[in-house]
Amino acid sequence: MPDPSSSELAGVPVAAAAGAAAVTGPLPEDPHQLPAPTEWFAPDAERHYLDRPRFCPMCAASIGEHGGITTEYWTGDTRNFMTWCGGCGWFGEVVRFDRVTIYEEEH
Amino acid sequence: MLTVEQNNELTQVGPGTPMGELLRRYWYPIAFEQDFDGVPSRSVRLLSENWTLYKTPSGKYGIIAEQCAHRRASMTYGVVHEDGIRCGYHGWKYDFDGQCVEQPAEAENQNFKDRVTLKAGKAQTMGGMVWVYVGPDPAPELPRFDVFVKDGVRDVGYTTIPCNWLQIMENSVDPHHVEWLHGYYFNFVGETNGFEAPKAFQKRHIRTGFDEMEWGILKRRVLEGSTEEGDDWKIGHPLVFPFYMRVGGAYIDQMQIRVPIDDTHTWKLFYSTHNPGETLEVQERPVVYEYLWMDEQGRFITDYIEGQDIMAWVSQGPITDRTQEHLGRSDAGVAMLRKMFKENMRKVANGEDPIGTVRERHEIINLPCEKDKFGAERTFAAAWINGGSMRYSPIKQQLLELHETYWAGVETAEKAGAGA
Numbered sequence: 001m002p003d004p005s006s007s008e009l010a011g012v013p014v015a016a017a018a019g020a021a022a023v024t025g026p027l028p029e030d031p032h033q034l035p036a037p038t039e040w041f042a043p044d045a046e047r048h049y050l051d052r053p054r055f056c057p058m059c060a061a062s063i064g065e066h067g068g069i070t071t072e073y074w075t076g077d078t079r080n081f082m083t084w085c086g087g088c089g090w091f092g093e094v095v096r097f098d099r100v101t102i103y104e105e106e107h
Numbered sequence: 108m109l110t111v112e113q114n115n116e117l118t119q120v121g122p123g124t125p126m127g128e129l130l131r132r133y134w135y136p137i138a139f140e141q142d143f144d145g146v147p148s149r150s151v152r153l154l155s156e157n158w159t160l161y162k163t164p165s166g167k168y169g170i171i172a173e174q175c176a177h178r179r180a181s182m183t184y185g186v187v188h189e190d191g192i193r194c195g196y197h198g199w200k201y202d203f204d205g206q207c208v209e210q211p212a213e214a215e216n217q218n219f220k221d222r223v224t225l226k227a228g229k230a231q232t233m234g235g236m237v238w239v240y241v242g243p244d245p246a247p248e249l250p251r252f253d254v255f256v257k258d259g260v261r262d263v264g265y266t267t268i269p270c271n272w273l274q275i276m277e278n279s280v281d282p283h284h285v286e287w288l289h290g291y292y293f294n295f296v297g298e299t300n301g302f303e304a305p306k307a308f309q310k311r312h313i314r315t316g317f318d319e320m321e322w323g324i325l326k327r328r329v330l331e332g333s334t335e336e337g338d339d340w341k342i343g344h345p346l347v348f349p350f351y352m353r354v355g356g357a358y359i360d361q362m363q364i365r366v367p368i369d370d371t372h373t374w375k376l377f378y379s380t381h382n383p384g385e386t387l388e389v390q391e392r393p394v395v396y397e398y399l400w401m402d403e404q405g406r407f408i409t410d411y412i413e414g415q416d417i418m419a420w421v422s423q424g425p426i427t428d429r430t431q432e433h434l435g436r437s438d439a440g441v442a443m444l445r446k447m448f449k450e451n452m453r454k455v456a457n458g459e460d461p462i463g464t465v466r467e468r469h470e471i472i473n474l475p476c477e478k479d480k481f482g483a484e485r486t487f488a489a490a491w492i493n494g495g496s497m498r499y500s501p502i503k504q505q506l507l508e509l510h511e512t513y514w515a516g517v518e519t520a521e522k523a524g525a526g527a
Contacts, residue, residue: 048108067456069449071442072108073434082439084446086453091446 048072052081053094061087070094109429109445117448118271118426120367121155125452130154130349131242132461134249135366136376137170138237139263139395147187153241155369159183160230160237161192168230169203170239176207176223201225234378235261235392248465253473254353254362259382260509261393264496266400268375268417271426272350272367275375278416279352279363280440282315282328288415293494296410305490308412316340317440322463323348324443325475338477345474348447348463355476357487358383358510371425377413377496381506383488383513398496413496485514 052070054063063070067086072079079096109117120127137151138160148161150173157173159182171192173181180196187193191208193200199220200209205227207220228241234255240246268275278284290309297304314335316327327343329335338356346352352363359381366374378393400408400417407418434441451461460466488510497503 049110067449067453069113069446071434071445073436073438073442075436080436082442082446084450086449089450 051079051096053083056085056087056090057083057092057094058090059085059088061085108432108434111430114426114429116452117429117445118273119370120272121370125456126448127154129448129452129455129461130367132247132455132464133242133349134238134240134247135350136236136364137239137366137374140232140235140237140392141395142237148183148185148192150181150183152368152372153239154367156226156241158228158239158241159185159192160239161185161187163187163189165189168232168237170228170230170241171201171205172226175199176225177210182225199223201227203227235263235395236378247460248468250463250465251469251471252347252351252353252362253471254360254378254380256471257360257380257382259360259380260388260502260506261378261380261390262497262500262502262506263379263393263395264377264398264413264499265395266375266398267368268373268400268421269371269425270373270421270423271370272365272373274420274423274427275365275373275416276346276350276352277441277444278420279346280317280324280326280444281438282326282440283312283437284419286310286312286330288419289412292409292415293412296415300410302410305486305494307487307490314340315437315440316343317443318343319443319447320345320475322472322474323351324440324447326440338479342475342477344476346444347474348451348461353474353476356478357484357491358478358513359488359491360476375417379497381509383510394500394502396500398499411494411496411498412491485517488514 052072055061056063056066056068063083063085068084070081070083072081074080077098081094081096083094084091116125118126120130122131131154135153137153138149142149143162147163148159151158151160158170159173160168160170162168164187167189169192171182173183175182175194175196177194177197177199180194182192182194182201184195185192186195188200191200191202193209198209198211199207202208205225207223207225210220210223213219226241228239229246230237230239231249232238233249233251238249240249285308293304294309310330310332312328313331313333314329318325318327323346325343325345327340329337329340333339335341344352344354347362350365350367354361354363359379361377361379364374364376364378366376368374377398398413400414402408407421408414409418447462454461465472489507491497492500492503492506492510497506500506
């Protein structure tokens with residue numbers, strides 16, 4: 001295995017590494033910092049952070065304080081929060097929607 | 108989307124970080140046996156720490172923190188003994204556990220050396236590679252996954268990629284990228300450059316599925332023209348937690364290995380075993396080769412499968428800014444993987460073994476993996492060898508002939524059977 005701290009970084013031409021670094025900037029240093037206001041997604045980023053479930057639907061433990069995670073993904077207008085509770089281990093989805101839509105299976 | 112804090116937790120691999128502590132519960136390949144043919148020791152970097160990996164005259168391997176505890180000279184330029192390694196600068200000697208056992212310039216009647224230790228890990232060989240464990244004792248068993256120990260012609264492609272290992276792992280639970288990156292985009296690159304891209308990767312996904320299993324996440328797919336009776340769904344293939352993906356098809360078995368060197372570098376290996384049922388010459392060691400992913404103009408090489416993947420991984424940046432992502436339903440596997448990392452960080456924090464820890468001696472661990480890949484059968488082996496990183500293998504032509512000889516034999520036998 002090559003040692004990236006030395007010139008022995010086989011397979012990574014210097015130009016390649018530098019070019020890759022130029023693609024995106026570094027992460028913000030402040031862990032609580034939201035994306036910069038000029039970023040295109042920023043206007044509703046805070047909303048997305050605030051809308052996520054903060055407590056387990058099963059045991060009501062705090063998702064954040066018990067090491068859990070909620071990951072949001074979208075299906076059309078529906079917002080799905082895949083949630084794992086570090087307190088009781090519950091794993092499932094919490095779904096936010098404005099309209100309840102039922103997709104009928106073929107019958 | 109994640110917060111910056113969550114993204115940092117999932118991507119930082121150094122000592123003392125939650126992910127770093129989790130990753131230190133596993134064995135990693137870190138060198139090839141032939142790397143020690145000319146030198147007894149090498150500098151290596153793993154999990155954001157620098158190490159000296161060494162081999163004694165009798166063939167035993169050891170790994171120790173690179174900087175001597177005395178005046179910080181590199182142990183890589185030390186003297187290797189049967190029972191440890193000695194710093195070249197002032198002769199301080201350390202045993203395999205990192206305990207200082209000699210300080211030649213110090214008085215013998217004091218216990219200074221007893222109070223000096225360096226970090227040290229365990230090292231052993233398997234499948235032609237040197238594997239190390241740098242976590243807490245007791246070390247688990249080195250998992251003998253099938254690809255590394257089964258019979259066959261073996262070759263290993265490697266390179267170092269300037270990005271965080273997690274963005275490569277997330278790619279392994281993202282089945283849809285295959286039909287786009289390796290299908291639609293590959294076809295575009297082919298049309299632009301005047302070659303025909305493999306058809307096997309262009310099929311549309313009808314259904315994808317993810318099951319948590321004892322080694323990680325089993326990934327399934329139904330492609331256009333296939334059904335749930337096909338291997339791609341019925342068997343699938345696993346992301347092997349936390350840094351492998353097992354793939355295969357058409358008598359090629361492959362383990363894709365993503366060794367986290369540090370937060371922004373990953374050693375990426377494709378370990379392949381070819382066994383199409385022919386009489387095979389026993390290899391002493393796998394054939395090792397470096398594959399390329401960037402051309403002289405600094406552009407990604409995207410006319411083969413892994414080059415396309417590397418473009419997608421590296422162009423995300425050294426560490427993907429997940430505060431800016433927009434996940435859709437097809438990214439459910441990505442969300443599931445993040446949950447698995449969080450769950451196992453918590454296990455480690457509670458003093459439990461994480462998923463995939465092996466405590467019992469064993470001969471082989473067979474992983475589920477489809478045989479008939481994408482319904483392509485005979486054409487798949489050639490498409491993979493010509494259209495993947497194996498195109499850089501020095502034995503590429505032999506591999507093509509090996510597989511073609513087998514399939515020609517199958518065809519002959521089928522014709523004979525039909526004639527009878």
